Amino acid sequence: MSLLLFDVLLCGLLLALALASVLSRQLSHAVILYIAFGLLMALTWARLAAPDLALAEAAIGAGLTGALCFTALARQGKLAASPTLSWQQRCWPALFVLVTLFGLLLLVLQLPAKPGPLPALVMQQLAASGVSHPVTAVLLNFRSWDTLLELLVLLLALLGTLQVAPAPVYQSSWVLSRSWSQLLAPLIIVLAGYLLWAGAHQPGGAFQAGALLAAGAVVLKLNHQLNWLAWRNIWVRFFAIAGLTVFVAAVLTAWLLSGALAEPVWLRWPPELAKYIILLIEIFATLAIAITLTLLVVAEQPATPLSLARQEDDEAADG
Amino acid sequence: MVEFSSSLNLFLATAATLVAIGVYGFIVGPEPLRRIVALNIISAGIFMLMVVLAYRSAGPDAVSTLADPVLHALVLTGLVVAVSATAFALALLARLGKTTADRPEEPGP
Numbered sequence A: 001m002s003l004l005l006f007d008v009l010l011c012g013l014l015l016a017l018a019l020a021s022v023l024s025r026q027l028s029h030a031v032i033l034y035i036a037f038g039l040l041m042a043l044t045w046a047r048l049a050a051p052d053l054a055l056a057e058a059a060i061g062a063g064l065t066g067a068l069c070f071t072a073l074a075r076q077g078k079l080a081a082s083p084t085l086s087w088q089q090r091c092w093p094a095l096f097v098l099v100t101l102f103g104l105l106l107l108v109l110q111l112p113a114k115p116g117p118l119p120a121l122v123m124q125q126l127a128a129s130g131v132s133h134p135v136t137a138v139l140l141n142f143r144s145w146d147t148l149l150e151l152l153v154l155l156l157a158l159l160g161t162l163q164v165a166p167a168p169v170y171q172s173s174w175v176l177s178r179s180w181s182q183l184l185a186p187l188i189i190v191l192a193g194y195l196l197w198a199g200a201h202q203p204g205g206a207f208q209a210g211a212l213l214a215a216g217a218v219v220l221k222l223n224h225q226l227n228w229l230a231w232r233n234i235w236v237r238f239f240a241i242a243g244l245t246v247f248v249a250a251v252l253t254a255w256l257l258s259g260a261l262a263e264p265v266w267l268r269w270p271p272e273l274a275k276y277i278i279l280l281i282e283i284f285a286t287l288a289i290a291i292t293l294t295l296l297v298v299a300e301q302p303a304t305p306l307s308l309a310r311q312e313d314d315e316a317a318d319g
Numbered sequence B: 001m002v003e004f005s006s007s008l009n010l011f012l013a014t015a016a017t018l019v020a021i022g023v024y025g026f027i028v029g030p031e032p033l034r035r036i037v038a039l040n041i042i043s044a045g046i047f048m049l050m051v052v053l054a055y056r057s058a059g060p061d062a063v064s065t066l067a068d069p070v071l072h073a074l075v076l077t078g079l080v081v082a083v084s085a086t087a088f089a090l091a092l093l094a095r096l097g098k099t100t101a102d103r104p105e106e107p108g109p
Helices: A002-023 A027-047 A051-075 A087-108 A118-128 A134-142 A144-164 A175-198 A206-222 A234-261 A274-297 A308-318 B002-028 B032-056 B069-102
Strands: none
Touching: A002 A027, A002 B002, A002 B032, A027 A051, A027 B032, A051 A206, A051 A274, A051 B032, A051 B069, A087 B002, A118 A134, A118 B069, A134 A144, A134 A206, A134 A274, A134 B069, A144 A234, A144 A274, A144 B069, A175 A206, A175 A274, A206 A274, A206 B069, A234 A274, A274 B069, B002 B032, B032 B069
């Protein structure tokens, strides 16, 4: 009964925060409410027996998205109250959404309470995957295609962001926050290393470790530390791309190795080597995810002749 | 048993309502930044639906005590993709703001 009470409170708070974020008068309030919403989502994942997601959400949903939205707020300049909408502008969408919600509820509550065949299948094959944590096994062995494409999506988002992002808004940092972030940095590196290693047999892994490292690096970057961590640094570029290239190289190597034995299959690890391949991919994926997420949040355009900011400066100099 | 299924239904209903709230914010929200936040609320609702479906297999009458790892892996990938898409959208938004601020009332050619 007490658990049900907790669930009701949690769901009520989630809905209230989401609604308040959508309806609030000021944009800054919407963003702050959304960050609180992200924190509660992490709690919800923990409640729903998904510790992997709780770890990732705590770093991504509450940390990185918050930093992203605040940067966007800072770029908007002075904050005005949102324009008030007439009741017609509010009522018709509300009616539409209510009808949709009704249909959605009807559908969702009809879903069968029995699980599908996949969990049992994963448990059955887990011994051959090279790791003992099922989520890591799915991510990097059974469905590694997803992870490969995800690294590609991250890289594409980074390239796109580097193309269009305007110059960052520089603000002076606070002495106390600078020294605190320096204290936190070694702790975050140790924790991320632990998460990466623990991912083989308990909740953790490349995504969580990468997100945590990125959150720490963003805090340091906002305090004007880690000046080498920028796209102009050749090593940063190398490691941002290395996640994808090491993955593809591992896939090709495994393909060639298994090709000599039997029918070669794309993205299938030889069982005796799976553990080492997964560890290698995870290390590089962690670094790539950390660097990419950091650069996405504190995006600054590289000063190449092709970048938009440089072209504008040249135009200003000419005119 | 009764408690388990009522919790499950509660979370399912919350997930559906979160999607609805997000859609409403996406349609109504006057500023683009608020629309991006509303899109993130929609994605939170969808992820929650998937995690609740994964949680079914951890129930008292299920085979294993672990939640469905396939859905967890999908949501984990989704979280990272969602934050990178949000970052790209916000960069586009910043560019848009800068472009409109540079030329306030210039008539088109």
